[in-house]
Amino acid sequence: MNGDKCKIGVVAPASRISEDVAASVPALAARLYPDRTPEIVFHPQCFASHGHFAGDDETRAQAFLDVANDESFDAVWFARGGYGSCRVVESIMPRLRQPSREKAYLGYSDAGMLLAALYRAGFMGVAHGPVAQDIRRDGGDKAVARALAWMIDRAPGSLEPAVDGVRKTAAFNITVLSHLLGTSLEPNLDGHVLMLEEVGEAMYRIDRSLFHISASANVRRTAGIMLGRCSNITPNQPDFGMNEEEVARYWCGRAGIPFLGRADIGHDAENKIVPFGC
Amino acid sequence: MNGDKCKIGVVAPASRISEDVAASVPALAARLYPDRTPEIVFHPQCFASHGHFAGDDETRAQAFLDVANDESFDAVWFARGGYGSCRVVESIMPRLRQPSREKAYLGYSDAGMLLAALYRAGFMGVAHGPVAQDIRRDGGDKAVARALAWMIDRAPGSLEPAVDGVRKTAAFNITVLSHLLGTSLEPNLDGHVLMLEEVGEAMYRIDRSLFHISASANVRRTAGIMLGRCSNITPNQPDFGMNEEEVARYWCGRAGIPFLGRADIGHDAENKIVPFGC
Numbered sequence: 001m002n003g004d005k006c007k008i009g010v011v012a013p014a015s016r017i018s019e020d021v022a023a024s025v026p027a028l029a030a031r032l033y034p035d036r037t038p039e040i041v042f043h044p045q046c047f048a049s050h051g052h053f054a055g056d057d058e059t060r061a062q063a064f065l066d067v068a069n070d071e072s073f074d075a076v077w078f079a080r081g082g083y084g085s086c087r088v089v090e091s092i093m094p095r096l097r098q099p100s101r102e103k104a105y106l107g108y109s110d111a112g113m114l115l116a117a118l119y120r121a122g123f124m125g126v127a128h129g130p131v132a133q134d135i136r137r138d139g140g141d142k143a144v145a146r147a148l149a150w151m152i153d154r155a156p157g158s159l160e161p162a163v164d165g166v167r168k169t170a171a172f173n174i175t176v177l178s179h180l181l182g183t184s185l186e187p188n189l190d191g192h193v194l195m196l197e198e199v200g201e202a203m204y205r206i207d208r209s210l211f212h213i214s215a216s217a218n219v220r221r222t223a224g225i226m227l228g229r230c231s232n233i234t235p236n237q238p239d240f241g242m243n244e245e246e247v248a249r250y251w252c253g254r255a256g257i258p259f260l261g262r263a264d265i266g267h268d269a270e271n272k273i274v275p276f277g278c
Numbered sequence: 279m280n281g282d283k284c285k286i287g288v289v290a291p292a293s294r295i296s297e298d299v300a301a302s303v304p305a306l307a308a309r310l311y312p313d314r315t316p317e318i319v320f321h322p323q324c325f326a327s328h329g330h331f332a333g334d335d336e337t338r339a340q341a342f343l344d345v346a347n348d349e350s351f352d353a354v355w356f357a358r359g360g361y362g363s364c365r366v367v368e369s370i371m372p373r374l375r376q377p378s379r380e381k382a383y384l385g386y387s388d389a390g391m392l393l394a395a396l397y398r399a400g401f402m403g404v405a406h407g408p409v410a411q412d413i414r415r416d417g418g419d420k421a422v423a424r425a426l427a428w429m430i431d432r433a434p435g436s437l438e439p440a441v442d443g444v445r446k447t448a449a450f451n452i453t454v455l456s457h458l459l460g461t462s463l464e465p466n467l468d469g470h471v472l473m474l475e476e477v478g479e480a481m482y483r484i485d486r487s488l489f490h491i492s493a494s495a496n497v498r499r500t501a502g503i504m505l506g507r508c509s510n511i512t513p514n515q516p517d518f519g520m521n522e523e524e525v526a527r528y529w530c531g532r533a534g535i536p537f538l539g540r541a542d543i544g545h546d547a548e549n550k551i552v553p554f555g556c
Binding site: 049050051052053083086087178179180181182183184203204207208209211212215216236238239240241242 | 327328329330331361364365456457458459460461462481482485486487489490493494514516517518519520
């Protein structure tokens with residue numbers, strides 16, 4: 001941190017955000033921290049457009065590196081999820097320099113691809129939590145305030161209640177974790193409390209992803225799984241016959257993974273922060 | 279085969295079918311093979327219902343075993359895909375007896391979970407191709423006729439044109455393959471021509487699945503990938519910017535997997551048959 005002023009760089013390795021997010025987030029930060037307003041820099045790449053993505057693969061990778069490798073930044077904050085981090089992570093990782101190891105990384109959903117790779121590479125400041133775009137949710141100010149409280153002060157009140165500083169933790173979107181298992185991004189989850197959440201998937205897809213995840217030898221070595229919220233579950237034809245908790249308990253039971261209850265994470269304004277590791 | 283009459287058992291390890299399928303398929307078979315009409319037995323489990331599934335897990339597993347372990351049957355034919363095979367495959371595999379090794383298995387889509395496990399276990403008669411339910415498609419008689427021609431006569435005309443009896447082949451739905459990688463079902467694909475098809479997924483999901491699949495060391499040891507049809511691609515917001523072939527070429531290129539062109543498989547009446555192995 002430069003004196004007592006935190007400098008946060010926002011990048012979008014997946015989908016783009018609109019300019020109004022870049023206006024309202026710093027305004028909120030100024031209201032919340034009038035005496036030590038954090039400097040929040042939205043990399044211009046956040047507003048770029050290339051098909052599905054916030055700029056082409058190299059543009060997104062370079063923007064991430066611009067912020068991560070700049071020692072003046074204290075935190076790399078994901079603008080939003082969407083889709084696209086898996087396309088850039090393998091070009092980012094070998095180009096990260098020493099300053100990148102000394103800062104925080106905060107995001108969730110698609111960002112889990114990069115969080116996983118950074119944590120696997122030994123980065124200490126990686127966390128699952130709200131993105132800048134969350135300001136557009138109902139009650140989104142709360143989510144952004146929580147993200148700022150963690151990035152600026154590592155405020156204990158921002159953390160998911162099961163984060164106790166003793167047990168290692170990690171958190172992922174279910175579909176994202178399923179798709180990074182077996183890739184060069186997969187971190188060692190040995191002994192971790194693994195928190196999982198989902199959004200916008202049908203129950204049969206959640207069931208299939210948990211079949212896949214619970215079959216992983218790595219996941220079977222975790223301390224257990226906690227289930228976050230699964231929101232906007234799309235209709236299942238016919239009704240699936242089980243809800244997300246029943247499904248999670250079922251696959252944990254089959255795989256011999258302790259089911260440790262519910263986690264206070266999800267695609268919503270209540271999404272609490274889960275650091276990777278201790 | 280009992281004399282020259284083929285006996286086919288139909289089971290539904292995933293979703294249920296309606297009774298009309300069980301009426302129209304044997305009628306078509308009688309028209310196509312008047313002198314040696316195959317006996318097609320729809321296990322009652324095909325019409326059972328348990329939430330999403332054609333009966334609960336044990337009912338579906340037992341029905342599969344009833345047919346697979348009965349030496350009077352020449353073929354186990356999947357009633358349809360849908361979802362559910364991954365829930366029963368691990369209870370089926372250890373209960374298969376010798377007669378199960380001496381018959382054909384035909385299906386695709388969700389059935390890929392079981393085809394994979396059977397092929398991994400050394401079963402020689404496993405193939406990717408039409409299911410009974412395909413009779414309900416436009417032109418579906420053609421698909422069912424092709425399935426029968428393969429099950430009854432191993433007719434060369436039923437095969438995907440790249441199947442040459444020399445190179446090993448395998449075929450999967452993209453999402454299904456992505457979800458079985460790393461599980462106890464994953465077969466050795468070393469040296470295989472791997473054909474992939476998809477239905478009803480957005481382009482960003484196809485891209486993400488191919489990221490995952492192409493990262494697999496097993497898939498990287500294939501002879502190459504052929505892309506079948508990707509049908510009913512759901513709208514991508516915004517437009518993804520690449521089509522399925524561009525995406526497949528991209529990930530093959532990144533992973534050093536030869537892209538071997540298009541395959542004549544897909545969720546449609548033209549779906550040709552791809553035996554697993556030689």
